[in-house]
Amino acid sequence: MAQDDDAGGAPDVDDAADELYGLHPDQFVPRRTELVKAARAAKDREAATAIGALRKPSLGAWLANVLARESPDEVAALEELGGSLRSAQEELSGDALRTLTRQRRELVGALVARARRLARQDGVGVGDSVARDLENTIAAALADGDAARAFAEGRLTTGLEPGVGFSGGSQPAGGGRRGSATTTRRPPPRRPSSGGVETGSAGGGDVEDRREQEQREEQEEERRRAREAADRAVERAREERDDADRALERTRARAEQAGSDLDDAEETVRGLRERLERAEAAQERAREQRDEASQAREDAETAADEARRALDQAEAERADLE
Numbered sequence: 001m002a003q004d005d006d007a008g009g010a011p012d013v014d015d016a017a018d019e020l021y022g023l024h025p026d027q028f029v030p031r032r033t034e035l036v037k038a039a040r041a042a043k044d045r046e047a048a049t050a051i052g053a054l055r056k057p058s059l060g061a062w063l064a065n066v067l068a069r070e071s072p073d074e075v076a077a078l079e080e081l082g083g084s085l086r087s088a089q090e091e092l093s094g095d096a097l098r099t100l101t102r103q104r105r106e107l108v109g110a111l112v113a114r115a116r117r118l119a120r121q122d123g124v125g126v127g128d129s130v131a132r133d134l135e136n137t138i139a140a141a142l143a144d145g146d147a148a149r150a151f152a153e154g155r156l157t158t159g160l161e162p163g164v165g166f167s168g169g170s171q172p173a174g175g176g177r178r179g180s181a182t183t184t185r186r187p188p189p190r191r192p193s194s195g196g197v198e199t200g201s202a203g204g205g206d207v208e209d210r211r212e213q214e215q216r217e218e219q220e221e222e223r224r225r226a227r228e229a230a231d232r233a234v235e236r237a238r239e240e241r242d243d244a245d246r247a248l249e250r251t252r253a254r255a256e257q258a259g260s261d262l263d264d265a266e267e268t269v270r271g272l273r274e275r276l277e278r279a280e281a282a283q284e285r286a287r288e289q290r291d292e293a294s295q296a297r298e299d300a301e302t303a304a305d306e307a308r309r310a311l312d313q314a315e316a317e318r319a320d321l322e
Contacts, residue, residue, distance in 0.1 A: 009160040010043075011051060017051075017054055017155055022154065032054060036052045057156060058159060059133075061133075063134050064138075064151060066118050067111060067115045068153065071114055073112070075152050134159070136161055137151060222271040
């Protein structure tokens with residue numbers, strides 16, 4: 001994290017850029033504001049201006065930056081694979097070009113799939129347009145070494161477009177703009193002239209042959225490294241896909257179990273409701289019976305009182321007769 005005024009000094013611009021372009025998109029502007037305030041508090045106007053000039057990345061650029069930080073080996077492999085593709089095109093090597101093109105498709109697909117997963121982990125949905133933006137950035141990195149290096153830095157502000165040359169869409173240290181750079185391609189191997197051995201030195205043809213052989217070996221080594229990097233990226237993507245499939249299966253199993261538990265709970269609730277309804281009905285019947293019994297008791301007590309009074313009166317009348 002960039003040093004700030006709490007640590008007693010102005011934020012370092014390079015550290016600030018690294019921090020900002022690794023943040024969730026919603027955190028970029030608030031954190032940039034904090035860093036600018038820290039630089040101003042430390043009376044470093046140059047740092048404050050440079051940090052304030054750092055542009056918030058587009059969603060596609062943010063996705064590319066996340067990918068560059070979380071999968072640096074795979075992103076670094078783009079430059080090697082792109083160089084091998086360009087060499088194969090220059091040499092018109094059909095077999096090598098087909099192999100590298102297949103690896104290119106696999107690597108691009110693996111990188112886009114991994115970027116989608118990383119975005120989901122940050123709670124960011126990736127639509128088709130953003131995915132295409134990322135694919136264009138990867139294609140630009142494959143087509144141009146400068147674009148590949150800018151991608152690997154993880155400070156893009158906009159997606160890159162494949163084409164001739166590269167106009168920077170990344171932020172270097174200090175927040176400045178990267179200048180234009182065109183792709184420097186390796187020249188095709190020189191071939192001996194139809195006249196045979198070149199003049200000017202004895203054995204010149206052997207030297208030229210050795211140079212061509214060394215160049216071919218270097219190019220083959222570059223292609224081999226690119227293939228290995230692409231294979232590693234694809235294998236890693238497959239492992240992550242398998243992990244995701246297993247996690248999905250576990251989630252489905254838990255969801256099914258939760259659904260079954262919910263059904264059981266609802267059945268239990270229904271049973272309890274029925275028991276409660278029966279208990280309430282029994283309670284109502286008991287209340288009615290109690291009321292009836294109370295009324296019967298009152299009636300009996302009234303009848304008893306009347307009988308006692310009648311008895312008292314009868315006894316009094318008999319006494320009078322005596």
